[in-house]
Amino acid sequence: xxxxxxxxxxxxxxxxxxxxxxxxxxxxxxxxxxxxxxxxxxxxxxxxxxxxxxxxxxxxxxxxxxxxxxxxxxxxxxxxxxxxxxxxxxxxxxxxxxxxxxxxxxxxxxxxxxxxxxxxxxxxxxxxxxxxxxxxxxxxxxxxxxxxxxxxxxxxxxxxxxxxxxxxxxxxxxxxxxxxxxxxxxxxxxxxxxxxxxxxxxxxxxxxxxxxxxxxxxxxxxxxxxxxxxxxxxxxxxxxxxxxxxxxxxxxxxxxxxxxxxxxxxxxxxxxxxxxxxxxxxxxxxxxxxxxxxxxxxxxxxxxxxxxxxxxxxxxxxxxxxxxxxxxxxxxxxxxxxxxxxxxxxxxxxxxxxxxxxxxxxxxxxxxxxxxxxxxxxxxxxxxxxxxxxxxxxxxxxxxxxxxxxxxxxxxxxxxxxxxxxxxxxxxxxxxxxxxxxxxxxxxxxxxxxxxxxxxxxxxxxxxxxxxxxxxxxxxxxxxxxxxxxxxxxxxxxxxxxxxxxxxxxxxxxxxxxxxxxxxxxxxxxxxxxxxxxxxxxxxxxxxxxxxxxxxxxxxxxxxxxxxxxxxxxxxxxxxxxxxxxxxxxxxxxxxxxxxxxxxxxxxxxxxxxxxxxxxxxxxxxxxxxxxxxxxxxxxxxxxxxxx
Amino acid sequence: xxxxxxxxxxxxxxxxxxxxxxxxxxxxxxxxxxxxxxxxxxxxxxxxxxxxxxxxxxxxxxxxxxxxxxxxxxxxxxxxxxxxxxxxxxxxxxxxxxxxxxxxxxxxxxxxxxxxxxxxxxxxxxxxxxxxxxxxxxxxxxxxxxxxxxxxxxxxxxxxxxxxxxxxxxxxxxxxxxxxxxxxxxxxxxxxxxxxxxxxxxxxxxxxxxxxxxxxxxxxxxxxxxxxxxxxxxxxxxxxxxxxxxxxxxxxxxxxxxxxxxxxxxxxxxxxxxxxxxxxxxxxxxxxxxxxxxxxxxxxxxxxxxxxxxxxxxxxx
Numbered sequence: 001x002x003x004x005x006x007x008x009x010x011x012x013x014x015x016x017x018x019x020x021x022x023x024x025x026x027x028x029x030x031x032x033x034x035x036x037x038x039x040x041x042x043x044x045x046x047x048x049x050x051x052x053x054x055x056x057x058x059x060x061x062x063x064x065x066x067x068x069x070x071x072x073x074x075x076x077x078x079x080x081x082x083x084x085x086x087x088x089x090x091x092x093x094x095x096x097x098x099x100x101x102x103x104x105x106x107x108x109x110x111x112x113x114x115x116x117x118x119x120x121x122x123x124x125x126x127x128x129x130x131x132x133x134x135x136x137x138x139x140x141x142x143x144x145x146x147x148x149x150x151x152x153x154x155x156x157x158x159x160x161x162x163x164x165x166x167x168x169x170x171x172x173x174x175x176x177x178x179x180x181x182x183x184x185x186x187x188x189x190x191x192x193x194x195x196x197x198x199x200x201x202x203x204x205x206x207x208x209x210x211x212x213x214x215x216x217x218x219x220x221x222x223x224x225x226x227x228x229x230x231x232x233x234x235x236x237x238x239x240x241x242x243x244x245x246x247x248x249x250x251x252x253x254x255x256x257x258x259x260x261x262x263x264x265x266x267x268x269x270x271x272x273x274x275x276x277x278x279x280x281x282x283x284x285x286x287x288x289x290x291x292x293x294x295x296x297x298x299x300x301x302x303x304x305x306x307x308x309x310x311x312x313x314x315x316x317x318x319x320x321x322x323x324x325x326x327x328x329x330x331x332x333x334x335x336x337x338x339x340x341x342x343x344x345x346x347x348x349x350x351x352x353x354x355x356x357x358x359x360x361x362x363x364x365x366x367x368x369x370x371x372x373x374x375x376x377x378x379x380x381x382x383x384x385x386x387x388x389x390x391x392x393x394x395x396x397x398x399x400x401x402x403x404x405x406x407x408x409x410x411x412x413x414x415x416x417x418x419x420x421x422x423x424x425x426x427x428x429x430x431x432x433x434x435x436x437x438x439x440x441x442x443x444x445x446x447x448x449x450x451x452x453x454x455x456x457x458x459x460x461x462x463x464x465x466x467x468x469x470x471x472x473x474x475x476x477x478x479x480x481x482x483x484x485x486x487x488x489x490x491x492x493x494x495x496x497x498x499x500x501x502x503x504x505x506x507x508x509x510x511x512x513x514x515x516x517x518x519x520x521x522x523x524x525x526x527x528x529x530x531x532x533x534x535x536x537x538x539x540x541x542x543x544x545x546x547x548x549x550x551x552x553x554x555x556x557x558x559x560x561x562x563x564x565x566x567x568x569x570x571x572x573x574x575x576x577x578x579x580x581x582x583x584x585x586x587x588x589x590x591x592x593x594x595x596x597x598x599x600x601x602x603x604x605x606x607x608x609x610x611x612x613x614x615x616x617x618x619x620x621x622x623x624x625x626x627x628x629x630x631x632x633x634x635x636x637x638x639x640x641x642x643x644x
Numbered sequence: 645x646x647x648x649x650x651x652x653x654x655x656x657x658x659x660x661x662x663x664x665x666x667x668x669x670x671x672x673x674x675x676x677x678x679x680x681x682x683x684x685x686x687x688x689x690x691x692x693x694x695x696x697x698x699x700x701x702x703x704x705x706x707x708x709x710x711x712x713x714x715x716x717x718x719x720x721x722x723x724x725x726x727x728x729x730x731x732x733x734x735x736x737x738x739x740x741x742x743x744x745x746x747x748x749x750x751x752x753x754x755x756x757x758x759x760x761x762x763x764x765x766x767x768x769x770x771x772x773x774x775x776x777x778x779x780x781x782x783x784x785x786x787x788x789x790x791x792x793x794x795x796x797x798x799x800x801x802x803x804x805x806x807x808x809x810x811x812x813x814x815x816x817x818x819x820x821x822x823x824x825x826x827x828x829x830x831x832x833x834x835x836x837x838x839x840x841x842x843x844x845x846x847x848x849x850x851x852x853x854x855x856x857x858x859x860x861x862x863x864x865x866x867x868x869x870x871x872x873x874x875x876x877x878x879x880x881x882x883x884x885x886x887x888x889x890x891x892x893x894x895x896x897x898x899x900x901x902x903x904x905x906x907x908x909x910x911x912x913x914x915x916x917x918x919x920x921x922x923x924x925x926x927x928x929x930x931x932x933x934x935x936x937x938x939x940x941x942x943x944x945x946x947x948x949x950x951x952x953x954x955x956x957x958x959x960x961x
Contacts, residue, residue, distance in 0.1 A: 137709075139779070142779055142803045143803055144803075147802070148811060148813055152811060152812075159807065221810075222807070222830075222832075223831060236904050236906050237906040238906065240831065241830050242906075244830070255832050
C-alpha cells in the first residue's frame with residue numbers, strides 16, 4: 001500500500017488509536033488484576049499457614065496434657081516410685097504418637113535409688129519396653145530436656161533430634177517440671193517427659209503446596225529447618241545459616257522476627273534474583289515457626305497466561321481490523337481514483353470523458369454531479385472561448401495590418417536626401433504593443449526649404465492611428481501651399497478640428513529649415529520642446545512659448561518662432577514615449593536624464609544619438625513592458641560649405 | 645637406548661623391592677570431638693594422600709556420645725589423640741602416661757559471652773551470675789580466671805548446646821570463639837547484642853589443640869609419629885590455601901557421620917581455627933605456656949607431684 005494513499009492514512013490513524021485504547025484498557029485491567037491476585041494470594045497464604053498452625057496445635061496440645069497430668073498426679077503423691085515405670089508404659093501404650101515417656105528425678109531424690117533415678121518406657125519394634133536410665137555416660141541432669149525446664153521451672157519443648165537407633169525418626173521431647181510435697185513444702189523433684197515423633201507434623205507441613213512450587217516449612221526455635229522441600233536442609237541448616245550462605249540478610253531479619261514471636265507477610269528476593277512472598281507465624285506451644293513461601297511470578301502465572309492470550313487476541317483483532325478497514329476504505333475511495341483519472345482526461349480536453357458510476361447516495365454522488373456540471377460548463381466555456389479567441393485573433397490581425405499601414409506612411413530610408421549635403425536626418429518610431437498615434441515626417445518643400453515634423457496623437461489604438469494618418473496626409477497636402485510653419489499649422493489645425501466629434505487632438509512640432517541660410521522657422525502645438533544641440537556643444541531645450549495641440553480649437557492662432565542654425569547644430573525632437581518611459585518601479589525616464597544623455601553625447605551623429613538614447617531607455621525600463629510609442633528625430637544642419 | 649632399557653628394568657624390579665619394604669604403618673588418630681572444621685587439616689592430609697605418601701595408613705576415629713578420645717587412647721583403640729593442653733596435662737596429673745608430641749595451637753579460643761540485655765559489661769558484673777560451662781573437661785582455665793578475680797559466680801555444667809543460654813537459663817556462657825560463639829550468632833543473636841570476654845585478653849592465652857600419645861607408643865613408633873605430625877602440618881597448610889575444597893571435605897565427613905552440618909558455621913570455624921593455628925607448623929610447646937597451665941592445675945591438685953615439662957612434652961620433630 002502506498003504511504004500517501006487515503007486508505008493508508010485512515011488505517012494508520014485508526015490502528016494507532018485502537019491500539020492505544022487497547023494498551024490503556026489492558027494496562028488498567030492488568031494493574032487491577034495484579035493487585036487483586038496479590039491480595040487474594042496473601043489471604044490464601046495466611047489462611048494456609050493458620051490452618052496448618054491450628055492442626056499442629058491440635059496434634060500437640062493433647063500430648064502436652066500427658067506429662068502435665070502425670071506431673072500433677074505425682075505431686076499429689078498418687079504413685080509409688082516403683083510403680084512409675086508401669087504408669088509410663090501405659091502412657092506409651094495408649095498414645096500411638098508417643099515414642100517414649102520418662103520421669104527423671106533429681107540426684108538422690110530417693111536415697112535408696114542413688115544418684116540417678118529415671119524410669120523410662122519406650123516403643124521399639126511395635127513393642128513397649130521399660131528401663132531405668134541414668135549413668136556416668138548418661139548424666140541426664142545436664143541434658144537440655146532436663147536442665148532447661150529444671151532451671152526455667154517451665155515446660156519445655158526440646159529442639160527436634162533424630163532418634164538414635166529408632167529408625168531415624170525425627171523426634172522432639174516435651175518436658176514438664178515435677179514437684180513433690182516434702183515437709184509441707186513444694187520442692188522441685190525432677191522432669192517428666194514424653195518423646196513424640198514429628199512425622200505426622202512434618203508430613204502435614206510437607207503436604208502443603210501453593211501455586212506451582214510454593215511450599216510450607218517449619219523451623220525450630222533456633223531457626224533450624226524441621227521440614228523443607230530440600231531434604232538436605234532438614235536438621236542441618238537454619239534460616240540464619242542460609243542467610244550467611246546465600247548472602248541474604250533478610251532471612252536473618254525474618255528469623256529474628258520469628259524469635260520474637262512475630263508474624264508477618266512480606267516479600268524478599270531469593271539470592272538477589274527471584275522475588276518471593278512469605279507468611280510466617282509462631283506456634284504457641286513449641287515456639288517453632290511455620291511459614292508459607294511462594295515465588296511472585298507463580299502468583300501471577302495465570303494472569304501472565306491470560307495476558308498472553310489477550311495480547312494474541314488483540315493482535316489478531318487489529319490485523320482483522322486492518323484488513324476490514326482496507327477493504328471498506330478501498331471500496332469507498334475507489335471512485336475517487338477513477339474521478340482523478342477522469343479529471344486528468346478532462347484537463348487534457350476530453351470533456352466527454354465518461355464518469356465513474358456511483359451507486360451510493362452520498363458525497364460521492366454529489367462529487368459525480370459536480371463533475372458532470374463541470375463537464376457541461378467547461379464545454380460551453382470552451383466553445384465561447386473558441387469563438388472569442390477567433391474574434392480576437394481577427395481583430396488583432398486587422399490591428400496588425402493597421403499598424404503596418406501606419407508605419408509604412410512614415411519615411412524609412414536614411415539618409416533621406418543623399419544629394420542634399422546641407423542637412424542630415426535620422427528618426428525612429430518604436431511602436432508599443434498597441435497601434436499608437438506617434439508620427440514623424442520630413443520632406444523638401446522646394447530646393448531651399450526642408451520641412452520636418454514630429455507629433456503624438458492623443459489616445460491609442462485604431463482611432464489614434466487613423467487620426468495620425470489623417471494628420472500626416474493633411475500635412476503633406478498643405479505644406480506645398482504655405483511657406484511658413486504657423487500658416488501650415490493653422491490650416492492643419494482647422495482641418496483637424498472640423499468635425500472632430502471624438503475630440504481627438506495631436507501635439508505637433510513643425511520646423512522649416514532654410515538650407516541656404518541655416519535659418520530655422522518653427523511652430524509648436526503643445527508638443528514637448530525639442531533639444532537644441534549647438535555645434536559648440538551647448539545643449540538646451542528650445543524656446544516654445546505656450547500653445548495647444550491641433551484639433552481642439554479651429555480658430556487658434558499658432559505663432560512662428562525662428563532661430564539661426566550654425567553649421568553642426570542639431571535638433572533632437574521626441575515624443576512623450578521617451579520622457580515617460582517607465583520601469584518596473586513605475587519610475588519615469590525623465591527629461592533630466594534625457595537632457596544629460598544628449599549633452600554628454602553632443603558630438604555623436606544623428607543616427608548615433610538615437611542609438612545611444614535607445615540604449616539608455618532600454619537600460620532604464622529594464623525589460624518592463626513598453627506602454628507608449630517611442631519616437632525620436634534628429635536633424636543636423638551641415639551648412640553651406642558642403643555644397644562646395 | 646640400551647641404558648634406558650636397563651634403567652626401566654631396574655625401576656620395575658626395585659618397585660617390588662621397596663613395595664615390600666614400605667609396608668604402610670597403621671596409625672589410628674582420634675580427634676577429641678565429632679567431625680567438624682576444627683580437625684580439617686587431618687581430613688585434608690588423609691584426603692590428599694599426605695599420610696599415604698609418608699608411608700602411613702591412618703584411620704581417623706571420632707569419639708561418640710558414649711566414648712571419648714581419651715578412652716580410645718587408654719584402651720589402645722587409638723594411637724594418637726588430640727586434646728587441649730589443659731586436658732592433656734590434667735590426665736597426666738591423674739596418672740595417665742601420655743605425652744604431648746606436637747602442640748599445634750598456641751592461642752586460646754575460650755571466651756565468655758553474655759547478652760547485653762543482662763547488663764554484663766565487665767568481669768566485675770559476673771558477680772552473682774550463672775555461668776554455663778562444659779562438662780567435657782576444660783573448665784579449669786575459665787575457672788582459674790574467675791578465681792583470680794575473686795568473683796562469686798555459680799557454675800552451671802552444660803553438656804553441649806547453647807540453648808540454656810539462649811533461653812536465659814544462665815546469664816553467661818563459656819564458648820569457643822570458633823564454635824559456640826557462632827552457634828549463638830546462627831541462632832539469631834546479633835554480634836552487637838552480645839558482650840564478649842576473650843580469656844586471652846585477661847592473661848589466659850593458653851595453648852589448646854595438641855597431639856598426645858601414650859609413652860609406650862612414642863617409644864615404639866617414633867618415626868611413624870613424626871611422619872604423622874609432618875603430614876598433618878602439610879594437611880593444615882593445604883587447607884589454609886584451599887578453603888573451599890577443605891570445607892567440602894569437612895561437610896562431607898559430617899554428613900557421613902550423621903552430624904548436623906551447615907556451611908556457614910563450618911566456614912566460620914575453619915577461618916577462626918586457621919587464624920588460631922597461625923603460624924602453622926609451629927609445633928613446639930613453650931616452657932612458659934606449659935607453666936601457666938601447670939600452675940592452674942596445680943591449684944586444683946595441690947597434693948599431687950609436679951609434672952615436668954621435659955617429661956610431658958616429647959616432640960617428635
